[in-house]
Amino acid sequence: MRKPFGILKKIPESSGVYRFIGKNNKVLYVGRAINLKRRVSQYFQKNIDPRIVEMVLLARDVKITKTNTLFEAIILEANLIKKYLPKYNVREKDNKSFVHLVIPRRVMYPQPFIVRGRELEIGKWRNNGNYVFGPFQGIRELQELLKIIRRVIPLSMGRCVPNSGKPCFDYQIGLCPGVCIGAITRQEYQKSIHNLILLFSGKKQALIKRLQKDNPGQAVALKHIQDVTLISGMEKWKVSIGKQFFGRIEVYDISHFGGKDTYGAMSVMENNRITKDQYRLFKIQSAPGNDDIRALEEMIKRRLRHREWRYPDLMVVDGGIPQVRHIYGVLKLLKTKFPLVGISKLQGDRFVFAPGIDLSVRKNIQAMRTALLGLRDEAHRFGNRARKRGTKNISEHRLVKQFCYTE
Known part of the structure; x- marks a missing residue:
C-alpha cells in the first residue's frame, strides 16, 4: 500500500478495530485503538519495524469497524484474531503474554479463568469442551477487563469457595454475587455466566436487550461502560458508568419516640433494585436517648462488623x-473508605457530601436523587414500623425477630 493518504482521510478518530487486508481479501493483521486515525497512521511513518513495513507493502486496503468504547474494541479484536488467524498477529500468538479467557462447562458454579495460550494445549485445559475466548494481549489487560465487567455482572473467581459459609473478599467489595455464602441460586448464577459468554462473544446488544427484561439496572450500567485512556504506552482503565452505577447502596435512618425505643434502620438497593430481604434493624443499646448522631454512629459501627454482608x-x-461530619470522622478512625452522603430534611432534602467525593461523582449522585430519596423514605418507614410494633411486644413480633440485630 504505497498511497495511504486517501484511506487515512476516511478513517474516523474514534475507538474501534482495524484490519489490514491483502491479496484475495485475506486478513493480514487485526488491531484496535482508542483513536483509529492516529493508530493506523503510525503504520506509515518512517523508522518502523521491518516486519510492519512488509505487512503494509502487502496490504491492499484497511477496513475499519467503529465501536462505542475501547472496552468493546478489545473484545472484538480478540474475536477477529481467533476467526481469521492473521499471519502478522502470529508473533503475538506465540508470545508468552498471549492469554485466553476460559469458562468451564461442566461445573455447578463456573469460575472464569485466565489461561496462557500454550496451557490450552496441555493438562486440564486440553480439548475438554470449555468456552474459550481470546487471544488477548496480556494478563493485566484481561484482569482489568474482568474487573470492570464484574462491577456490572458479579461473578465468582479466585479463592471463592461455593457454599463455604465464609464470605470471600470479592463478595465484600461487590465483585462476587455471594456464591461463597449461598446468597445466589445455581440457576441465577448460571444466568450471569451466560451473560458473560454473550458479552465475550461480541453480542453486547443482545445481552442488553436480555437484561432490559431481567435486570434493567445492569442493562443501564452495561450500556454506559466507558473506556480507557492511554498513558505512557500502558492502558489504564477508568470506569465511568453513565449515571454512576453503585452496585450496593445503603441508607441509614434513626427512629425513636421521645428518646425511647430507639432503632436504626438500614434500607438497601442492589444493582438498581430495592432488596427488602437485605433490610436490617438495629436496637440501639448504648447511645443516649434523643442523640441521633450517637445512635447513627453505633448503628454504622455494628453494621460494619458484619463482614458476611456485602x-x-x-x-x-x-x-x-x-451527621455527615461525625460519621465521616468515624469511618476515618475505622480506616474504612466509602462515599458518604447525607440527605438534610431541614434544607429541603439537600444532599450533603462528605470530603473526597469529586465533582463528577457528585453530579452522578444528584442524578439519582429520586431513587435515593425513595430509599431514604423506605428506611424511615421500615424503622418506624418496627419501633411501633416493637413497643407492643418486642420479644414476639415477627418483623423485629426477623430483621433486628443486637450484636
Missing part, C-alpha cells in the same frame, strides 16, 4: 452537615 458502594445517612 459492603456498600455508597453510604447515605438521614441528616445534614453534623
Whole structure:
C-alpha cells in the first residue's frame, strides 16, 4: 500500500478495530485503538519495524469497524484474531503474554479463568469442551477487563469457595454475587455466566436487550461502560458508568419516640433494585436517648462488623452537615473508605457530601436523587414500623425477630 493518504482521510478518530487486508481479501493483521486515525497512521511513518513495513507493502486496503468504547474494541479484536488467524498477529500468538479467557462447562458454579495460550494445549485445559475466548494481549489487560465487567455482572473467581459459609473478599467489595455464602441460586448464577459468554462473544446488544427484561439496572450500567485512556504506552482503565452505577447502596435512618425505643434502620438497593430481604434493624443499646448522631454512629459501627454482608458502594445517612461530619470522622478512625452522603430534611432534602467525593461523582449522585430519596423514605418507614410494633411486644413480633440485630 504505497498511497495511504486517501484511506487515512476516511478513517474516523474514534475507538474501534482495524484490519489490514491483502491479496484475495485475506486478513493480514487485526488491531484496535482508542483513536483509529492516529493508530493506523503510525503504520506509515518512517523508522518502523521491518516486519510492519512488509505487512503494509502487502496490504491492499484497511477496513475499519467503529465501536462505542475501547472496552468493546478489545473484545472484538480478540474475536477477529481467533476467526481469521492473521499471519502478522502470529508473533503475538506465540508470545508468552498471549492469554485466553476460559469458562468451564461442566461445573455447578463456573469460575472464569485466565489461561496462557500454550496451557490450552496441555493438562486440564486440553480439548475438554470449555468456552474459550481470546487471544488477548496480556494478563493485566484481561484482569482489568474482568474487573470492570464484574462491577456490572458479579461473578465468582479466585479463592471463592461455593457454599463455604465464609464470605470471600470479592463478595465484600461487590465483585462476587455471594456464591461463597449461598446468597445466589445455581440457576441465577448460571444466568450471569451466560451473560458473560454473550458479552465475550461480541453480542453486547443482545445481552442488553436480555437484561432490559431481567435486570434493567445492569442493562443501564452495561450500556454506559466507558473506556480507557492511554498513558505512557500502558492502558489504564477508568470506569465511568453513565449515571454512576453503585452496585450496593445503603441508607441509614434513626427512629425513636421521645428518646425511647430507639432503632436504626438500614434500607438497601442492589444493582438498581430495592432488596427488602437485605433490610436490617438495629436496637440501639448504648447511645443516649434523643442523640441521633450517637445512635447513627453505633448503628454504622455494628453494621460494619458484619463482614458476611456485602459492603456498600455508597453510604447515605438521614441528616445534614453534623451527621455527615461525625460519621465521616468515624469511618476515618475505622480506616474504612466509602462515599458518604447525607440527605438534610431541614434544607429541603439537600444532599450533603462528605470530603473526597469529586465533582463528577457528585453530579452522578444528584442524578439519582429520586431513587435515593425513595430509599431514604423506605428506611424511615421500615424503622418506624418496627419501633411501633416493637413497643407492643418486642420479644414476639415477627418483623423485629426477623430483621433486628443486637450484636
